[in-house]
Amino acid sequence: MSEIGHAKLNISVESFRDQLTKVMKLPSSDESGQLRGSILVLIQFDVCEEIRLDRLREIFSAQTVQKPPLKHALPNYVRYQRPPVVESAETLVLETGERLHGQIKYYDYGVVSVIFELPFVGDWQRLIQLSSSWVWDVDFSAHAQRIAKKRLELATAALIKPYQEWLNEDYFIFHLRELSGSPTAPELLLHRGKEISQIVRGDVTELSESERQEVLQSGISYSVRDLAVIGWNASFLYDTPTGAETAIQLLEYANSQLLEFRHYDDLLTNELERVYNSLEQGTGIFARWRLARQATKLNTVLLEVTELTEHADNAIKFLSDMFSARLYKLAASKVGVPDYKNLVNSKVQTARELYHFMVDQFNQSRAFFLELTVVIILVIELFYLFRGHPF
Numbered sequence: 001m002s003e004i005g006h007a008k009l010n011i012s013v014e015s016f017r018d019q020l021t022k023v024m025k026l027p028s029s030d031e032s033g034q035l036r037g038s039i040l041v042l043i044q045f046d047v048c049e050e051i052r053l054d055r056l057r058e059i060f061s062a063q064t065v066q067k068p069p070l071k072h073a074l075p076n077y078v079r080y081q082r083p084p085v086v087e088s089a090e091t092l093v094l095e096t097g098e099r100l101h102g103q104i105k106y107y108d109y110g111v112v113s114v115i116f117e118l119p120f121v122g123d124w125q126r127l128i129q130l131s132s133s134w135v136w137d138v139d140f141s142a143h144a145q146r147i148a149k150k151r152l153e154l155a156t157a158a159l160i161k162p163y164q165e166w167l168n169e170d171y172f173i174f175h176l177r178e179l180s181g182s183p184t185a186p187e188l189l190l191h192r193g194k195e196i197s198q199i200v201r202g203d204v205t206e207l208s209e210s211e212r213q214e215v216l217q218s219g220i221s222y223s224v225r226d227l228a229v230i231g232w233n234a235s236f237l238y239d240t241p242t243g244a245e246t247a248i249q250l251l252e253y254a255n256s257q258l259l260e261f262r263h264y265d266d267l268l269t270n271e272l273e274r275v276y277n278s279l280e281q282g283t284g285i286f287a288r289w290r291l292a293r294q295a296t297k298l299n300t301v302l303l304e305v306t307e308l309t310e311h312a313d314n315a316i317k318f319l320s321d322m323f324s325a326r327l328y329k330l331a332a333s334k335v336g337v338p339d340y341k342n343l344v345n346s347k348v349q350t351a352r353e354l355y356h357f358m359v360d361q362f363n364q365s366r367a368f369f370l371e372l373t374v375v376i377i378l379v380i381e382l383f384y385l386f387r388g389h390p391f
Helices: 003-024 053-060 124-136 142-151 186-203 211-214 241-279 285-287 291-313 323-333 335-388
Strands: 034-052 078-080 085-091 099-106 111-122 160-179 227-230 235-236 316-318
Touching: 003 124, 003 142, 003 323, 034 053, 034 124, 034 142, 034 241, 053 085, 085 142, 099 142, 111 124, 111 142, 111 241, 124 160, 124 186, 142 160, 186 211, 186 227, 186 235, 211 227, 227 291, 227 323, 241 323, 323 335
Parallel strands: 160 235
Antiparallel strands: 034 111, 034 160, 078 316, 085 099, 099 111, 227 235
């Protein structure tokens, strides 16, 4: 075949490939590298029972977070009961050279969120590598705790019942705002589901088909041009910056709830263990008298847990926005909020039953003591009566 024939054949093949790419909407090799967005690292700490936000604003002169934007123009669908206080934090420089911008949020129910953000431009493989490295190898919690402690040392007057030890939760959000060709959510899942599942799992290994489907079934979209795939430790978002803000704040709120329920679970576990040890020490008359004080303390803990649980549950409201409510429900389910909430509710019920048992034991002891006192008085009266000396 002549060189002209070869050239025509190559042109025909290239033309056919271009047409096939357009029909199937598959990204070409050049297009596949054009990813733009940001990576967010969310580290949260449970630092105290409550933060007085008004006092904190006076100390830090910070601004409150505005209501998160929604997928559509209707306002006031998602609202914080008490908007958190937010301030900028120092830039975090990793050993690999990345510079992450920092931000701190303070919630009235005692949670502090430290958020690091890295603008991202690269390809899918680079994003997968960063996901695996950051999720498993980089200790962001140590950096975040150092920053949070440094700030809270200046805000002790705003903290109610601060804790000596802080529980923490970390979470990663991989947000892409621009993809070459602007694919729809179904196209993105079809052609990049393998990479998305690896990013959410934080694994450079190609996942099996069953594991991939397990990850991708947690996807949710409001329109054909956005996608959120929620995992227990990380999420993938494909949306505009404005659209992604709602998902980011709901993921942050779900993780803060998980942190609070973990605290309540630990608190109830320790209190129940103390009660069980006390009951094992003896059930005599005098031991039962001590149950009144212990029952009162147990009931105080129950009231505190109930109040704090309602506080955390009601911190954010969904007003007629069913998509945001469904997105939050999915996020809470994936990170484990319902599981810990059920644990707490179960221990609360056990504690209530123990409280009633302890009160009953005390009442029986008190009744026995009163009856014994009456009998002793009668015996003394009879003794003096038989001796001829009225009492």
